[in-house]
Amino acid sequence: MSQRFDELKQYLDRAMALQAALQLFEWDDATVAPKGAGKLTSNVIRILSGEYFQAVNNEEVKSLVKACQGDESLTQIQAAQVRELAEELEKLDSIPKEEYQDFAHLTSEAVRVWEEAKEKNDFQLFAPTLKQVIEYQKKFASYRAKDGQKKYDVMLNDYEPGFNMELLDRFFDTIKKEIVPLLKAVADSKVMVRNDFLTGEFSDDQQERIGRFLAEYVGFDFSKGVMAVSAHPFTTNLHNKDVRITTHYHHNLDSSLFSIIHETGHALYEFGIRDDLTQTLVGQGASMGMHESQSRFFENIIGRNRSFWIPIYEKLQEVFPQELSEIGLDMFVNGVNKAEPGFIRTEADELTYSLHILIRYELEKELIEGNLSVEDLPQMWADKYEEYLGIRPENVREGVLQDIHWSQGSFGYFPSYALGSAFGAQLYYHMKKVMDFDGLLAEGKLEVIRDYLRENIHQYGKLKDSRTMLKEITGEDFCPEYYVKYLKEKYGKLYQLDS
Numbered sequence: 238m239s240q241r242f243d244e245l246k247q248y249l250d251r252a253m254a255l256q257a258a259l260q261l262f263e264w265d266d267a268t269v270a271p272k273g274a275g276k277l278t279s280n281v282i283r284i285l286s287g288e289y290f291q292a293v294n295n296e297e298v299k300s301l302v303k304a305c306q307g308d309e310s311l312t313q314i315q316a317a318q319v320r321e322l323a324e325e326l327e328k329l330d331s332i333p334k335e336e337y338q339d340f341a342h343l344t345s346e347a348v349r350v351w352e353e354a355k356e357k358n359d360f361q362l363f364a365p366t367l368k369q370v371i372e373y374q375k376k377f378a379s380y381r382a383k384d385g386q387k388k389y390d391v392m393l394n395d396y397e398p399g400f401n402m403e404l405l406d407r408f409f410d411t412i413k414k415e416i417v418p419l420l421k422a423v424a425d426s427k428v429m430v431r432n433d434f435l436t437g438e439f440s441d442d443q444q445e446r447i448g449r450f451l452a453e454y455v456g457f458d459f460s461k462g463v464m465a466v467s468a469h470p471f472t473t474n475l476h477n478k479d480v481r482i483t484t485h486y487h488h489n490l491d492s493s494l495f496s497i498i499h500e501t502g503h504a505l506y507e508f509g510i511r512d513d514l515t516q517t518l519v520g521q522g523a524s525m526g527m528h529e530s531q532s533r534f535f536e537n538i539i540g541r542n543r544s545f546w547i548p549i550y551e552k553l554q555e556v557f558p559q560e561l562s563e564i565g566l567d568m569f570v571n572g573v574n575k576a577e578p579g580f581i582r583t584e585a586d587e588l589t590y591s592l593h594i595l596i597r598y599e600l601e602k603e604l605i606e607g608n609l610s611v612e613d614l615p616q617m618w619a620d621k622y623e624e625y626l627g628i629r630p631e632n633v634r635e636g637v638l639q640d641i642h643w644s645q646g647s648f649g650y651f652p653s654y655a656l657g658s659a660f661g662a663q664l665y666y667h668m669k670k671v672m673d674f675d676g677l678l679a680e681g682k683l684e685v686i687r688d689y690l691r692e693n694i695h696q697y698g699k700l701k702d703s704r705t706m707l708k709e710i711t712g713e714d715f716c717p718e719y720y721v722k723y724l725k726e727k728y729g730k731l732y733q734l735d736s
């Protein structure tokens with residue numbers, strides 16, 4: 238027993254409680270809070286955020302962390318919490334407080350400016366603010382860089398520890414070399430895939446009914462979680478006994494079906510975190526990419542797999558008799574796998590998704606490390622869409638202004654989305670060796686797959702990073718070739734490409 242850790246824990250518990258309150262407000266704001274609440278709730282959030290900042294960033298905590306760092310009586314979990322906190326403190330400490338606060342203010346403004354610019358389809362409105370955000374982020378990264386570390390590597394490491402430009406260049410080169418020609422072959426294929434039946438007047442009630450069914454079928458535990466509606470689907474986790482997902486209801490039936498499965502994938506990760514880790518600094522997913530690997534695994538590798546629908550397709554037809562009674566299982570599964578280049582990342586199919594990320598990675602690298610100026614960004618964006626996806630956005634709303642990330646200062650975040658898909662594919666090929674993956678899906682035995690992921694990934698929270706986990710599970714370091722293999726097999730079959 239470490240007395241110092243016990244003292245530190247009091248601060249940590251307080252910080253975690255404040256964080257839970259903040260998350261709850263965030264959830265509330267996006268789902269059921271009345272519109273008029275905004276301003277007054279903002280005051281509450283500002284006070285709570287200040288309290289949170291103070292709870293972790295004060296002199297007592299700093300000296301306790303220092304003392305704990307050399308304490309050999311700490312358990313593995315305690316030591317991991319100290320490590321996390323030390324990293325966070327180092328980050329905050331390397332940035333002058335005034336600049337930190339100015340930046341927080343700038344990004345909250347920037348989001349509003351971005352929203353307006355997007356609404357008005359006017360990049361020039363956003364450009365000066367974006368320039369400032371980038372300047373701050375470059376400055377902060379240079380404060381934090383260790384031993385000649387590149388600025389963009391500092392940013393990448395925040396979202397995906399263990400990954401840097403060297404590794405990501407190799408990953409995205411593979412994608413460029415393999416997926417761009419694959420998409421071209423798909424576009425030239427004579428096979429027509431129908432998905433018109435996925436668009437129509439699907440009532441919210443019907444979509445909710447099937448959404449709840451799907452969430453539960455995939456493994457969402459409604460005694461420890463709730464589901465609500467928001468503009469953009471997301472998952473909030475307070476702890477492993479309270480996980481909340483949202484969805485939206487559109488005219489495209491597949492949008493709500495696969496959002497639900499996606500968010501349930503995130504939720505399963507959070508439910509699966511061990512009791513002795515939850516509500517601590519290490520009681521979250523290993524990384525952003527690992528989290529996304531689980532949601533995308535359930536959404537795509539499981540949810541768009543024909544075998545998954547065998548036991549439940551009748552149920553779907555039962556909920557939508559008018560729209561789906563004439564549509565057979567194969568036509569449905571082919572339809573939800575249709576590949577088609579589009580402008581919007583969040584609506585992209587499995588094949589084109591990584592190309593949207595490739596474009597953002599190349600642009601971020603040029604903005605942070607190269608000579609790309611903000612003025613040239615819209616042109617460069619459009620050029621790359623034309624080069625990789627064969628389509629050119631006509632306006633900035635559907636082009637460079639579509640994502641919120643840069644206005645929030647989140648540079649280095651995008652690659653994790655593509656990494657998540659690639660982690661999932663690597664796990665998939667390994668799991669196929671140790672279990673009858675498709676057979677289990679066809680028999681509706683998802684619990685075997687779920688238990689495997691919980692056992693090997695979810696339970697550990699942040700105790701291990703994503704690369705270590707992959708190595709321990711599959712016996713190999715991160716290997717993007719599995720992702721390419723997966724996409725080639727899947728789309729080669731669907732579009733009858735001979736390889």
Ligand code: ZN
Nearest residue numbers: 499503529532
């Ligand atoms: Zn996600």
